[in-house]
Amino acid sequence: MTKRVRKAVLPVAGLGTRIQPAAKVTPKNLLNVFDRPILAHVVAEGRAAGIEHFIFIVGRGQGAIEDYFDHAVELESGLAAKGRTEILKDVHSDLMNPGQMSFVRQMAPLGLGHAVWCARDLIGDEPFAVMLPDMLMDAAPGALAQAIAAHEAVGGNIVVVEPAPAGEAHKYGIVDLGETAPGFDGRLKAMTGMVEKPAPGTEPSNLFISGRYVLQPGVMEELGSHTRGAGGEIQLTDAMLRLMAREPFHALDYVGTTYDCGDTMGLLRANVAFALKDPACGPAARAALEVLLAV
Ligand code: G1P
DSSP states (O other): OOOOOOOEEEOOOOGGGGOOOOOOOSGGGEEEETTHHHHHHHHHHHHTTTTTEEEEEEEEEEEHHHHHHOOOHHHHHHHHTTTTHHHHHHHHTTTTOTOOOOOOOOOOOOHHHHHHTTHHHHHTTEEEEEEEEEEEEEEESSSSHHHHHHHHOOSSSSEEEEOHHHHHHHHSSEEEEEEEEEEEGGGGEEEEEEEEEETTTOOOOOOOEEEEEEEHHHHHHHHOOOOOOGSSSSHHHOOOOOOHHTTTTEEEEEEEEEEEESSSHHHHHHHHHHHOOTTTHHHHHHHHHHHHHOO
C-alpha cells in the first residue's frame, strides 16, 4: 500500500522576471486571477487533493504570502459589522488552519531543485507533492488529485506532463516514455528518461513536465549533492533522473488546461478563462469581452 501524500512543497521565491514590473512589490504568485491570487487557486487545488500541510519556499520580501492565508482582523470585523456575510465567507474560505502552513527561506536563488531541497527536514520520510504555483492548472478533478490517484495506483514517483507548444520544448523539462500503465485512459506511462531544457531538435518527446509532482523522499538525498545542471542551477529534473536508477517514475498526461501565470499573456488568458467559467459572473464577462472584441 502507498503512503498517503499529506504535504506539498510550493516554491514561490522566484523574482518573476517575465512579469515585471507587475511583480515588483507584490510577490508574483499573489497576482490576481479573476477573483483571488494565483496562489489561492493553487492551494485550493492542493486541499481538494487531500494536502494537509503546505510548505512555501520563499525569498526576501514575500511576507504578504503569510498574511494572505492568515486572518485580516480589521477587514473581517469590518465586513461582519456591515453584515457583508457573503464576502466574509469568501475571505474565510482561503484561511489556513493553525499549523497547516510552513515557510522556509531559500536564502539563495540556486534553482528549483535547491528550493525543493530546502524543505527536506519538514518532509522527513514521506512521499510529498510539489506544486509549481506559476502553473495554474484548471481541471476537474484537479491536476494534483489526478497525480495522487496515479500514485495510489502504481506507487513510486509521478510527474504530470502535457504536450509542449510547437517549438517550445527546449524551455522545459522533457520526459522519455516506455510502457503504458493500465487504466487512466492510456495517459499514464512508465518513464525511461528525462532531460531539463534539451537543445532544440534533441527532445526525446514533446511532453513537458508541467508543474505537479508526487515524489518519494529519496529525491532529497539526490538534491543534497547540489549538482549543477542546465543554466548552472540545481535542477529537480536531474535529481529525479538519478533517483530513477532505483525507483519507478510514471508520467501522467493530465486532463485539463494549464496557464503559465509567470508570463503576462498566460496571466491574461487565465483571467479571461476563469471569469468566463464563473457561474455568477461568466455571462457578464462574456458580454464585456464581446463589446471589446467588436471594436
Ligand atoms: C521548471 C522545471 C521544468 C518544468 C517547468 C514548468 O523550469 O525545471 O522541468 O518543465 O518548470 O514550468 P523553469 O520554468 O523554472 O525554468
